[in-house]
Amino acid sequence: MTTWTTPAAGEHIGAADRDPGAVRLRADDVRLAYGEHVVIDGLDLDVVNGTVTAVIGPNGCGKSTLLRAMGRLLKPTGGQVLLDGKRIDRTPTKEVAKILGMLPQSPLAPEGLTVADLVARGRHPHQAWYRQWSGDDEDAVATALEWTGIADLAERPVDELSGGQRQRAWISMALAQGTDLLLLDEPTTYLDLAHQVEVLELVRRLHREAGRTVVMVLHDLNLAARYSDRLVAMRAGRIVASGDPSDVVTEALLAEVFGLDARVIPDPVSGTPMVVPIGVHSSSG
Amino acid sequence: MAAPTTVRAPRAALVPGRTPLRIGPVSTVVRLRAAAVVVVGLVVVVLALAVNLGLGEYPISVPDVLAVLLGGGNGGQRLVVLDLRLPRSLTGALVGAALAVSGAITQSIARNPLASPDIIGLTAGATVGAVLVIVFAGAGGAVGGATAAVGIPVAALLGGLLTAALIYGLAWRRGLQGFRLVLVGVGVNAMLVALIQWMLVVTGVYQAARAYVWLNGSLNGRGWEHVWPVAVALAVLVPAALVLAHVLGALQYGDDTARGLGIRVDRSRSVLLLVAVCLASVAAAAAGPIAFVALVAPQIAQRLTGIARPPITGSLVVGAVLTVVADILARTALGGTELPVGIVTAVIGAPYLLFLLARHRRRSRG
Numbered sequence: 114m115t116t117w118t119t120p121a122a123g124e125h126i127g128a129a130d131r132d133p134g135a136v137r138l139r140a141d142d143v144r145l146a147y148g149e150h151v152v153i154d155g156l157d158l159d160v161v162n163g164t165v166t167a168v169i170g171p172n173g174c175g176k177s178t179l180l181r182a183m184g185r186l187l188k189p190t191g192g193q194v195l196l197d198g199k200r201i202d203r204t205p206t207k208e209v210a211k212i213l214g215m216l217p218q219s220p221l222a223p224e225g226l227t228v229a230d231l232v233a234r235g236r237h238p239h240q241a242w243y244r245q246w247s248g249d250d251e252d253a254v255a256t257a258l259e260w261t262g263i264a265d266l267a268e269r270p271v272d273e274l275s276g277g278q279r280q281r282a283w284i285s286m287a288l289a290q291g292t293d294l295l296l297l298d299e300p301t302t303y304l305d306l307a308h309q310v311e312v313l314e315l316v317r318r319l320h321r322e323a324g325r326t327v328v329m330v331l332h333d334l335n336l337a338a339r340y341s342d343r344l345v346a347m348r349a350g351r352i353v354a355s356g357d358p359s360d361v362v363t364e365a366l367l368a369e370v371f372g373l374d375a376r377v378i379p380d381p382v383s384g385t386p387m388v389v390p391i392g393v394h395s396s397s398g
Numbered sequence: 399m400a401a402p403t404t405v406r407a408p409r410a411a412l413v414p415g416r417t418p419l420r421i422g423p424v425s426t427v428v429r430l431r432a433a434a435v436v437v438v439g440l441v442v443v444v445l446a447l448a449v450n451l452g453l454g455e456y457p458i459s460v461p462d463v464l465a466v467l468l469g470g471g472n473g474g475q476r477l478v479v480l481d482l483r484l485p486r487s488l489t490g491a492l493v494g495a496a497l498a499v500s501g502a503i504t505q506s507i508a509r510n511p512l513a514s515p516d517i518i519g520l521t522a523g524a525t526v527g528a529v530l531v532i533v534f535a536g537a538g539g540a541v542g543g544a545t546a547a548v549g550i551p552v553a554a555l556l557g558g559l560l561t562a563a564l565i566y567g568l569a570w571r572r573g574l575q576g577f578r579l580v581l582v583g584v585g586v587n588a589m590l591v592a593l594i595q596w597m598l599v600v601t602g603v604y605q606a607a608r609a610y611v612w613l614n615g616s617l618n619g620r621g622w623e624h625v626w627p628v629a630v631a632l633a634v635l636v637p638a639a640l641v642l643a644h645v646l647g648a649l650q651y652g653d654d655t656a657r658g659l660g661i662r663v664d665r666s667r668s669v670l671l672l673v674a675v676c677l678a679s680v681a682a683a684a685a686g687p688i689a690f691v692a693l694v695a696p697q698i699a700q701r702l703t704g705i706a707r708p709p710i711t712g713s714l715v716v717g718a719v720l721t722v723v724a725d726i727l728a729r730t731a732l733g734g735t736e737l738p739v740g741i742v743t744a745v746i747g748a749p750y751l752l753f754l755l756a757r758h759r760r761r762s763r764g
Contacts (some may be wrong), residue, residue, distance in 0.1 A: 147572070186657050210660030217654035223509070226650075226706035229415045233427075234648060237659040242644045246418045246425045255412035267414040290659070 135162045137197060137294055137326055138183055138213070144191030145175070145182050152178045153350040155192070160294075165320050165327045167337040170347035171371055176330045177218060177298050179347070183328065184215035184296045196294075210238035214292035216283055218299050218330075222271045228282050229267040232257055235289035257289035260323075261315060277308030284315060288323075295319065297329040301336070309333065313340040338362050338385040346370050362386035368394065432703040432712055439715030443491060446722040450487045451479050453729055489620040489684055490725045490739060491718040492628040494691050496681040498717020499632075499639055501692030502699070502708035503674035506646050507667050510576035511754055514693035515558075515678035518583020521687045522590035523561025524679035525613065527553035528686075529594055532609045533601040547623050551683035558679030561586060562671055573653045574667065615688035615740020617725055624684045631680040635673050636714065642670055643710050650707050688721065688740045690747020695720050697754075720746075 138160040145153040152175040160166055160183070168176045181187040183194055185201045194201045201209060214235070222231055235257070236250040258264040261281040266274065271282055280300060287295055297316070301309040317340055319325040331337040337344060338358035345355040348370045354361045363386075367373045372394040380387040411417045417428040445460070448467070452458040456478055458466075465471050466479045501514040508518075515521045531549045565586050569579040594613070598606045611618070639646075645666045648656050656663050678692065695717035696708030703712045724742040731737065 181654070184658060186654050205660075206657070206662060207660035210658065215654070215658035217652060217658065220655050221509070221652040223650040223706040225704075227415055229413050230706065233413070233416060234651070234659070237644075237648050237661070240644065242641045243424045245644060246416065246427045247420070248418075248425075250425075251412050251416070251418060254416070258413065 133163050135197075136160065136195075137162050138328070139195040139198075140179065140183060140192070141195060142192035143179075143182055143189040143194060145178050145187060146190050147178075151190075151350075153182075156350070156352060158183075158345065158352065158355075160326065160328055161343075162326055163320075163324065164342045165316065165340065166329070166343045166345060167341035168328065168330045168345045168347060169332075169334060169337050169370075170353075174347045175350040176347050180296055180298050180328065180330050181217075184213060185209055186215065186217070207238050210290065210292070212292050213294040213296065214287040214290040215296045216287045216298060216300060218302065220283055224270075224272060226271050227268055228263055228271055228274070228285075229254070229258070231271050231282055232267075232285045232289050235286035236291075238290060253291055254289045257285045260288060260318075261285040275308075276304050277311055280304060280308070280312055281315065284312065284319075288319065293325055295325050295327045297327065299330050299332065301331065301333065309336060316340060334362060334367075334388045335380065335385075338387070339380060339383045359386050362388065429703070429705065432705060432709055435699065435702045435712050436715050439712070439719055443715065443718045443722060446719060446726065447487050447491060450490075450722055450726050450729070451483045453726065454478070454483065485622045485625050486617050486620040487722060487725065489624045489628065490617045490721045492625065492632055493617075493681040493685045493688060494695070494717040494719070494721025495714045496628055496632055496635075496677040496717075497688060497692040498695035498699070498713040498720070499636060499710055500674040500677040500681070501717075502696035502710055502713035503639060503646065503670050503677075504692075505696050505708050506650060507670055507674075508574070508576035508579045509650060510580055511697055512580045512693075512751075513576060513583065514696070515674065516687065516689055516692050517587065517751075518565060518580060519561050519587035519590055520558050520565075520583075520675055520678050521682050521692070522587050522594070523564075524554035524558035524682040525687045526561075526590050526593055526597075527555070527557025527679075528683055529597055529609050529613070530557075532612060533597050533605045551627050551680060554683035555676065555679040558675045558682070559672075561590065562675045566668070566671065573663075611738065612686040613740075614738035615686040615743065616738040617685055617728075618736060618738070620685065628680055628684045631676060635677050636710070639670075639673050639677075639710050642666070642673065646670060646710075647707065686738070686740060689744040690751065691717055691720055691724075691743050693754075694743075694747050694750050697750075 136159045140156055140158040143153060143156050144151065156179065168179065170176045178187065182189055185194065185206065188202060196204060196209060196213060233250065233254050236253060239250065258267055261284055263278060263281050263285060266278060271279060274282060284300065300312050300316070304312065313336055316327055316329065320327055341358060343356065344358045344361040346353045346361055346366060353370050354366055362377055364375060364377050367375045367388060374391040374394060376389045376391065377386050378389060419426050419428045448460045448463040451463045452460055458475055458479065462471060462475060463479055466475050471479065504513050504515055504518065505511050528550045531553045535549055565579065565583050569582040571578065598609060645661055648659050648661050649663065649667060653663050696713040699712035699716040700708045703709050721739065721743070724746065725739045728737040728739045728742045
């Protein structure tokens with residue numbers, strides 16, 4: 114059951130048959146903690162079908178923690194996470210893995226693993242010990258490789274790839290998983306600007322042509338504003354603002370969230386808000 | 399025309415390097431190199447067994463041994479090969495296979511080639527159990543009969559399981575990190591070795607001597623009673639490992655990636671560890687803690703097959719080859735004097751361990 118067919122046609126099913134305004138993923142009054150250390154307390158967030166949501170905020174604000182909880186990698190100590198209205202922690206994890214794909218921050222691949230084998234691993238939720246390479250698996254992996262433009266790298270070891278190629282390989286794996294929800298934790302970390310744009314263009318195509326709903330944590334405000342429908346700005350475990358990028362990225366918000374003194378002007382290319390830093394508030398030390 | 403849509407024309411593999419093999423609902427990727435390693439390895443095991451079976455005061459040529467194994471040969475040859483020599487050689491092959499599969503599993507779980515049962519203390523835990531029986535259960539006399547046949551494997555298994563629980567508990571910190579498992583395991587291993595030494599000191603000379611030979615990993619005097627427990631354990635646990643290998647492959651990635659793929663990481667890892675501990679313990683009970691096979695065989699198998707993790711079947715075959723060849727060397731290297739096979743595997747394995755450590759340091763520096 115491949116939910117998208119050819120790269121060019123961009124046909125897809127799965128996401129398309131859902132109500133476009135439906136809430137796919139919801140954090141409901143969640144409290145997240147590592148041991149005694151509470152990172153987030155009483156946070157609500159809705160992820161609407163067919164949108165790209167970018168979560169921004171300073172280091173340590175809890176944005177990755179929130180993403181891990183939404184992807185059931187971290188169990189909330191209070192509140193709940195709902196996937197399509199059902200509690201994610203009460204849904205069998207393999208069933209969740211057919212709906213929601215997760216790309217962790219700096220993921221680990223075994224040494225010497227080929228790109229094809231990495232991407233094929235994304236099929237795990239659809240496989241069993243006796244069914245490890247079905248026709249559907251093969252179709253999905255071939256399509257995912259082509260979509261991400263790494264088909265010609267299929268037999269290369271992942272550890273020999275450049276940073277940008279490697280990130281595309283991981284996204285390809287998440288894509289092969291065939292989920293219509295994708296959670297990406299800082300997919301552009303360690304990439305130079307050209308490769309950051311390349312990865313985000315890919316995310317945009319996944320959204321527009323393959324109908325994926327995406328939640329991603331990003332560092333770069335200008336890119337986040339350009340490549341998302343919805344921005345969520347976090348500070349110290351709370352959502353300070355969320356909504357259309359042009360409503361969220363304001364000079365007042367940058368001061369409040371990042372302690373940054375900046376001008377916000379329209380991006381001359383995309384028209385989305387663009388941040389021009391002036392300096393850092395002395396109080397944010 | 400009968401439903402043409404259900405017929406799929408044969409076609410070339412869509413994904414390079416992943417040629418499919420599909421029979422009904424069963425499907426897998428064809429890995430010719432890995433299959434070749436297994437086939438060639440099995441042939442080498444049989445030949446090495448034949449050489450080993452021919453050795454002794456009454457030498458028998460390899461073709462004659464093979465003839466006996468296929469049901470031919472004369473009465474004398476059959477007696478010598480099948481009744482006197484086969485149990486010993488077979489124990490060696492099976493123990494090597496069990497250790498290697500155990501090592502392949504633990505190395506994969508920890509994502510670290512150093513994390514083999516003999517390094518992280520699982521074998522030592524099993525040894526403590528077994529030595530306890532050898533040294534104390536005899537109560538002055540020799541351990542024999544039921545105590546040895548049942549007591550040693552059971553005690554070894556308990557020792558191995560307790561050690562595994564201890565290491566896992568100490569190493570687990572909101573997830574399992576390979577290097578932490580190795581460090582904790584090395585520490586636990588040192589404590590267990592000290593415990594074994596203590597037991598040897600406090601017991602009588604006779605029991606200590608018996609335990610000592612066993613501790614070096616000996617195949618001397620192994621009979622069918624040693625073959626069966628290992629054979630049964632392999633017959634049950636290797637299929638289990640093969641079924642779990644699919645999950646083991648996904649556990650090779652970080653815990654978060656594995657969870658994202660729908661794997662219950664801690665549960666899967668515990669079950670796999672249980673399989674590995676049982677294999678290592680049963681092997682130790684049968685032949686003593688044969689050193690380094692569990693460390694080296696999976697790594698050799700990984701390099702031979704060119705797969706990005708220690709393969710189960712490949713490791714099994716390489717482990718058997720390694721142990722039988724080591725046994726041949728142990729029996730012939732010093733002319734008349736037989737060495738315990740564990741000494742030979744240690745001589746082969748120790749340099750390899752040093753190589754691994756050196757390579758590890760270079761990589762963590764670079």
